[in-house]
Amino acid sequence: MKWKFGFNLLSKICMILFYIIALLLVITTLEHVSLIWFADSALAKAFRPYEPIFSYVQLTFQNQPDLYDEKSFLTLSFISMITNLLFLMLFLWLMRKLLKNIYLKSLFLYQNVSIIWRLGIITIILGTASTYIDEQITSRTLDLLKISNATIDYSTLNYIDTLIGGIILILIASALKYAVNAVEENEQTI
Known part of the structure; x- marks a missing residue:
């Protein structure tokens, strides 16, 4: 019974997080639309200086690079x-x-199999795409750094994690389908 309560609680937490992320999506869309298409507007100025979010690196420039103002x-x-x-x-x-x-x-x-x-398909498509694009942004920004006496090597293969994760979810769904078939057959014989 305690496990059932945990599943219900986690379900509600997922729903709350869903709405928080939806609000963040609206704010992010407003920010980017104003910066890309209405760069001179008051809304765009409210979002300045623009600092992109990188997944694995925290970069803080003393002066904002021109790259952050490019439409591309x-x-x-x-x-x-x-x-x-x-x-x-x-x-x-x-x-x-x-x-x-x-x-x-x-x-x-x-x-649940479905x-x-x-979940596996979404992880493969959207998860891999977002990770790959984020890596491209990070590598473009790291190119701006002028470091003497050292080099920065940044792996751009992190998207493989989400690709493998999605494949594993699809394999779990396939295995669950066989288990559901076995449970259904067992219920019919009893």
């Missing part, structure tokens, strides 16, 4: 943030459905 960079940053936030929102939405199904019924449902399979 801002567009790439916008695409990165949108894909990342959409990935998080869809992941949280599907996890909420999965946890709710486990709480109300059981893990061994065909509906949910886990969709």
